[in-house]
Amino acid sequence: MQKPQSTQDVEALWRKAEAHGLSRRRFLGLLSSGGTAAVLGVCAGIPVAAAENTGSRAGGMMTNPASGRLHVQPDTEPFFIPHGTNSEMRWGLQARGDCFVMDTGQFFIRNHGATPIIDHTQWRLRIEGSAVKKPLALSYDDLTALPSSTLTRFIECAGNARSFYAKFLDKPGQGTQWLLGGYGVASWTGVPLAEILDRAGVTGSAVSIMASGLDTSGFKKATPIDKAMAEDTLVVYGMNGAPLPYDHGFPARLLVPGWLGSFNVKWLGSLEVADEPLWSKWNTSSYVLIGPDYEDPGGPPEGELIYWQTMKSAVALPWPAVLKPGQQRVRGYAWSPHARIAKVEISLDGGNGYQPAELIEPNIAAAGARWAFTLDAQPGLKSITPRATDEKGNRQWPISEQVWNKKGYIWGAVVPHPVDVAP
Ligand SMILES: Nc1nc2c(c(=O)[nH]1)N[C@H]1C(S)=C(S)[C@@H](COP(=O)(O)O)O[C@H]1N2
Ligand SMILES: [Mo]
DSSP: OOOOOSHHHHHHHHHHHHHTTOOHHHHHHHHHTTOOOSSTTOOOOOOOTTSOOOGGGGTOSEEOOGGGOSOSSOOOTTTEEEETTEEEEOGGGGOOSSOSSOOGGGSOBOOSSOOOEEOTTTOOEEEESTTBSSOEEEOHHHHHHSOOEEEEEEEEOTTTTTHHHHHHHSOOOSSOOOOSOSEEEEEEEEEEHHHHHHHTTBOTTOOEEEEEEOSTTOOEEEEEHHHHTSTTOEEEEEETTEEOOGGGTTTOEEEOTTBOGGGSOSSEEEEEEESSOOOOHHHHTSSEEOSTTSOOOOSSOSSEEOOBOOOEEEESSOSSEEEOSEEEEEEEEEEOSSSOEEEEEEESSSSSSOEEOEEEEEEETTTEEEEEEEEEEOTTOOEEEEEEEETTSOBOBOGGGOOOOTTOOOOOBOOOEEEEEOO
């Protein structure tokens, strides 16, 4: 099979392969047979870093993707559920048992605007502000020469599962109506943020770090200093053993494990380190909890600040799924921002009785674990409901205990995955 040179080539090859009746799995296998990722548990997938960076030659640091595209990579329907600037990962594609980390080309995309294409040779990451003694401007070469870590962690959108407020509570949350595919696990390579802050002479009075993206949305988000100094908070330049793709933040993004997806600022341009709390609309009116069960904290934020993602579990089947009757293996994922997964149980009656599922290694805090369950599918089965418990004793709650908030963040209840058993 010929080797694709660009994302367009991949799309064309895929169409050709489909016309020849080639299964997706076989197609991906063929694509990747040229080389395997050197990162444990990384699956074969669509190469994503192949798009041309044409604008940089004109001398500017940034252009927008060609012909008005929102994303650089192909994120067509068989692979993603489209939601405007966002693309949701399809859980039905994650049923293979042999890999834990999601294919880079299947990782969800959550953008407040179009993906910018940044020329890494012109790019600098500025570290500045009232709480650094030595402001820095790191080039791509400077950054990638610093001591690095490679970690497997999830990134998950605060609004993941938002559609279930409408579906199960009959009270919609405002925003993209994600099912459970605003979540992905990857192996991230980057420099501990603490390492960079140390080099910038961060002072003892630092409180807050405003990370600004270079996308036209002006996206920026402040992280408190303690989390910024945690050893697994990284300035990431690699994803699954390859350069960070444009859509996921090339040349560099933050990884803030276990916290809301929005802390993981992409296309990072500057880090302002301040000795006072910093605010942008992304920690005052967005990513705050507003509703009858939440208090108005007073001050700049319009609702209770949120930091941590909630536990969830998902069934790796299409939504809804059609199953053949009889015995079969059903697989899925479970994740907690706080700890490894201790157990996953499955309910076949919508959340009354539960029976144990098996856990499959790896099992990593703030990443997740896979589970498998031998199902004897009988006609009349309507749903499969997984429920996760982590090693700190946190557990997903029943739908009846899910507290609503206006913007539909941090769903943590179990989700009955709809199925139909048909001969
Ligand atoms: N600069 C910038 N960073 C950003 C965003 C953005 O729109 N602009 N979206 C954030 C949100 S809300 C999420 S959930 C994650 C999604 O990361 P991904 O697209 O790599 O999955 O990126 C975050 N970082
Ligand atoms: Mo998000």
